[in-house]
Amino acid sequence: xxxxxxxxxxxxxxxxxxxxxxxxxxxxxxxxxxxxxxxxxxxxxxxxxxxxxxxxxxxxxxxxxxxxxxxxxxxxxxxxxxxxxxxxxxxxxxxxxxxxxxxxxxxxxxxxxxxxxxxxxxxxxxxxxxxxxxxxxxxxxxxxxxxxxxxxxxxxxxxxxxxxxxxxxxxxxxxxxxxxxxxxxxxxxxxxxxxxxxxxxxxxxxxxxxxxxxxxxxxxxxxxxxxxxxxxxxxxxxxxxxxxxxxx
Amino acid sequence: xxxxxxxxxxxxxxxxxxxxxxxxxxxxxxxxxxxxxxxxxxxxxxxxxxxxxxxxxxxxxxxxxxxxxxxxxxxxxxxxxxxxxxxxxxxxxxxxxxxxxxxxxxxxxxxxxxxxxxxxxxxxxxxxxxxxxxxxxxxxxxxxxxxxxxxxxxxxxxxxxxxxxxxxxxxxxxxxxxxxxxxxxxxxxxxxxxxxxxxxxxxxxxxxxxxxxxxxxxxxxxxxxxxxxxxxxxxxxxxxxxxxxxxxxxxxxxxxxxxxxxxxxxxxxxxxxxxxxxxxxxxxxxxxxxxxxxxxxxxxxxxxxxxxxxxxxxxxxxxxxxxxxxxxxxxxxxxxxxxxxxxxxxxxxxxxxxxxxxxxxxxxxxxxxxxxxxxxxxxxxxxxxxxxxxxxxxxxxxxxxxxxxxxxxxxxxxxxxxxxxxxxxxxxxxxxxxxxxxxxxxxxxxxxxxxxxxxxxxxxxxxxxxxxxxxxxxxxxxxxxxxxxxxxxxxxxxxxxxxxxxxxxxxxxxxxxxxxxxxxxxxxxxxxxxxxxxxxxxxxxxxxxxxxxxxxxxxxxxxxxxxxxxxxxxxxxxxxxxxxxxxxxxxxxxxxxxxxxxxxxxxxxxxxxx
Numbered sequence: 001x002x003x004x005x006x007x008x009x010x011x012x013x014x015x016x017x018x019x020x021x022x023x024x025x026x027x028x029x030x031x032x033x034x035x036x037x038x039x040x041x042x043x044x045x046x047x048x049x050x051x052x053x054x055x056x057x058x059x060x061x062x063x064x065x066x067x068x069x070x071x072x073x074x075x076x077x078x079x080x081x082x083x084x085x086x087x088x089x090x091x092x093x094x095x096x097x098x099x100x101x102x103x104x105x106x107x108x109x110x111x112x113x114x115x116x117x118x119x120x121x122x123x124x125x126x127x128x129x130x131x132x133x134x135x136x137x138x139x140x141x142x143x144x145x146x147x148x149x150x151x152x153x154x155x156x157x158x159x160x161x162x163x164x165x166x167x168x169x170x171x172x173x174x175x176x177x178x179x180x181x182x183x184x185x186x187x188x189x190x191x192x193x194x195x196x197x198x199x200x201x202x203x204x205x206x207x208x209x210x211x212x213x214x215x216x217x218x219x220x221x222x223x224x225x226x227x228x229x230x231x232x233x234x235x236x237x238x239x240x241x242x243x244x245x246x247x248x
Numbered sequence: 249x250x251x252x253x254x255x256x257x258x259x260x261x262x263x264x265x266x267x268x269x270x271x272x273x274x275x276x277x278x279x280x281x282x283x284x285x286x287x288x289x290x291x292x293x294x295x296x297x298x299x300x301x302x303x304x305x306x307x308x309x310x311x312x313x314x315x316x317x318x319x320x321x322x323x324x325x326x327x328x329x330x331x332x333x334x335x336x337x338x339x340x341x342x343x344x345x346x347x348x349x350x351x352x353x354x355x356x357x358x359x360x361x362x363x364x365x366x367x368x369x370x371x372x373x374x375x376x377x378x379x380x381x382x383x384x385x386x387x388x389x390x391x392x393x394x395x396x397x398x399x400x401x402x403x404x405x406x407x408x409x410x411x412x413x414x415x416x417x418x419x420x421x422x423x424x425x426x427x428x429x430x431x432x433x434x435x436x437x438x439x440x441x442x443x444x445x446x447x448x449x450x451x452x453x454x455x456x457x458x459x460x461x462x463x464x465x466x467x468x469x470x471x472x473x474x475x476x477x478x479x480x481x482x483x484x485x486x487x488x489x490x491x492x493x494x495x496x497x498x499x500x501x502x503x504x505x506x507x508x509x510x511x512x513x514x515x516x517x518x519x520x521x522x523x524x525x526x527x528x529x530x531x532x533x534x535x536x537x538x539x540x541x542x543x544x545x546x547x548x549x550x551x552x553x554x555x556x557x558x559x560x561x562x563x564x565x566x567x568x569x570x571x572x573x574x575x576x577x578x579x580x581x582x583x584x585x586x587x588x589x590x591x592x593x594x595x596x597x598x599x600x601x602x603x604x605x606x607x608x609x610x611x612x613x614x615x616x617x618x619x620x621x622x623x624x625x626x627x628x629x630x631x632x633x634x635x636x637x638x639x640x641x642x643x644x645x646x647x648x649x650x651x652x653x654x655x656x657x658x659x660x661x662x663x664x665x666x667x668x669x670x671x672x673x674x675x676x677x678x679x680x681x682x683x684x685x686x687x688x689x690x691x692x693x694x695x696x697x698x699x700x701x702x703x704x705x706x707x708x709x710x711x712x713x714x715x716x717x718x719x720x721x722x723x724x725x726x727x728x729x730x731x732x733x734x735x736x737x738x739x740x741x742x743x744x745x746x747x748x749x750x751x752x753x754x755x756x757x758x759x760x761x762x763x764x765x766x767x768x769x770x771x772x773x774x775x776x777x778x779x780x781x782x783x784x785x786x787x788x789x790x791x792x793x794x795x796x797x798x799x800x801x802x803x804x805x806x807x808x809x810x811x812x813x814x815x816x817x818x819x820x821x822x823x824x825x826x827x828x829x830x831x832x833x834x835x836x837x838x839x840x841x842x843x844x845x846x847x848x849x850x851x852x853x854x855x856x857x858x
Contacts, residue, residue, distance in 0.1 A: 029494020045770030046763030129365030
């Protein structure tokens with residue numbers, strides 16, 4: 001049964017913009033992205049929105065729906081009361097390009113700063129061997145679909161605009177996935193401390209809450225990285241060792 | 249109209265179009281070989297269609313069943329493709345896939361493991377042994393992220409959200425690409441000695457599809473306009489298991505891994521109907537009782553495989569036949585049941601994204617209830633015709649790899665052969681393009697008139713005063729292709745389809761996009777109409793010509809395979825007068841060695857790897 005639902009969608013660009021009202025005929029099972037597509041096809045052909053897979057696998061259609069960072073393809077209309085107006089706006093942490101599309105290129109720049117995976121030698125028979133137990137945690141981090149909702153909600157990036165000092169939760173778990181990879185031999189701890197700013201995270205766990213892949217970003221990724229930095233730089237025995245020997 | 253010298257310009261030795269698995273692999277190869285390499289993609293990096301691949305990538309590593317080897321993979325691929333595959337491509341694929349998978353691991357992919365720590369492999373339709381290296385049911389994500397994270401350190405220049413409008417020529421040679429920045433609507437002129445197409449298929453021409461908006465046949469149409477040939481386009485794969493409910497997710501993919509891990513198909517009478525649809529060719533290697541199928545599921549290596557793991561063309565037609573006979577599920581599909589076959593924790597571990605997808609989008613718990621599934625337009629076996637070793641088209645400097653290239657899969661693709669296809673032929677296309685670019689004495693110069701023409705037809709859509717809504721034209725095309733060029737085809741339907749495509753082309757000539765050039769979704773939709781129509785017409789014309797039923801192409805009035813047609817491919821090209829020309833070409837004979845492998849028994853091939 002089609003029902004008319006009210007939408008308020010932010011329209012505009014970097015210079016100016018405002019919310020515009022739309023009425024949409026919504027059918028059973030629809031998600032917010034379906035409604036946006038209907039508005040696009042019938043009322044606002046030039047409405048800008050990113051999407052690809054429409055199944056929560058690609059992380060393109062991130063936006064803020066009634067104030068919450070969500071994937072619009074996985075947000076069902078029946079989550080909202082039948083008479084509730086649904087307000088949709090672009091992610092606030094990034095510069096808006098147009099309507100619901102914002103400039104997420106900063107994230108791609110952060111990724112480039114991270115030293116790539118550097119495996120040790122293969123076994124004599126040409127294979128690498130790793131136990132499933134030893135890769136479970138890394139695989140959890142690798143579920144990340146780069147929707148950047150964690151970056152959007154991170155206070156350090158969103159409210160304090162410290163993009164120079166902190167790469168954000170997405171790249172913390174990318175780093176954690178490399179650091180915990182059983183085959184990796186690179187050392188990223190000095191950069192995790194300084195350049196990537198692990199100390200900036202004050203563990204409010206907002207990133208974990210919005211992750212559509214349910215990755216334990218804070219507890220499983222960022223906190224262990226903080227511990228590794230502490231072990232390396234603030235362990236009293238290590239400090240003494242460094243003083244005595246001059247070696248790190 | 250701006251002078252082309254005033255356009256934003258970029259120069260590369262090789263330009264790759266498309267940033268899925270094939271494009272990224274090709275670009276990495278070129279860059280590693282020291283060439284100045286550019287990569288343009290319609291979406292953001294990491295969002296291409298590869299990300300949606302679920303089940304795994306096929307490679308005869310032999311980690312789970314040591315009887316496997318490249319010859320059996322090759323044999324399975326040929327049989328699955330109903331012997332219409334290009335022999336040499338199927339050979340290269342089967343031989344090279346294991347090393348390509350190991351290479352991906354070296355670049356950071358973290359596959360699921362066997363108990364002794366090797367890359368684990370799962371069962372899939374048409375593959376004799378567990379052969380698919382996988383990561384749960386998100387293997388495509390693992391692949392694209394690995395290639396992306398590796399690729400950004402290889403010196404490739406990536407141009408995101410840039411749509412290629414057309415290939416530029418210097419005489420008959422490739423000279424570059426005209427691109428359009430989606431953000432600003434400005435044009436960009438890419439000069440290149442060689443161009444590699446890695447643009448995927450054209451599934452968005454159908455209503456029920458697993459494909460995203462990007463799949464509008466861009467690469468096929470651009471290559472066609474530039475003088476390349478298209479081949480095997482009548483073979484469009486309808487994946488048997490797409491979601492059917494609710495309506496807004498109809499077509500969304502349900503991985504074959506559900507069946508690979510033990511899922512069974514049932515009709516409304518709770519009959520396991522696939523036992524009634526076992527084709528002669530596969531009868532000797534398929535279980536014919538539930539008891540035997542259960543033995544196989546429990547790991548009995550002597551038991552034959554369950555009929556749910558027959559090739560996709562067979563399973564898709566069976567589901568369609570059951571629904572048409574009135575034995576369908578409530579929303580017009582079949583039941584796919586894993587809940588009765590595996591414990592909930594195993595289902596959640598092996599099929600996490602399916603669990604998630606049904607829970608969130610259909611409010612259904614797949615560990616407790618069966619899913620409702622039906623065929624969905626999924627993949628193009630056909631595409632741009634290429635040389636089997638270099639992946640070059642007949643246009644000098646134009647290469648193609650991945651889904652947009654034809655040849656490996658013949659009349660039907662086996663699940664899992666796509667991801668390995670991307671790696672193997674991405675790499676080979678990269679090598680081919682490098683060798684070609686190095687052989688050119690000087691860089692070709694794009695034709696200014698051609699650039700002007702492409703810019704004019706793009707901006708006309710914005711500039712005309714009035715015109716038709718691009719979304720309506722696209723939507724009408726989807727209904728037309730679904731109704732007339734679907735799973736079961738006949739002459740009358742195909743002719744009606746072609747008439748309809750003609751009418752849509754006339755309407756497209758007057759399409760209008762409202763608004764400015766800045767990130768204008770309606771304009772982008774309008775620009776996709778030409779490639780969609782070219783692709784649709786090529787599929788319909790080839791389907792009309794092939795008077796037999798083979799693999800994914802089924803003609804109601806021409807039942808079964810016809811031996812003569814088994815030696816022919818259908819090739820489509822643009823005639824001098826601009827019309828679409830379709831011709832039949834005889835297939836080259838295979839080497840004796842390959843023919844012997846393809847027709848050998850399994851026992852003859854087991855343990856013969858070399």
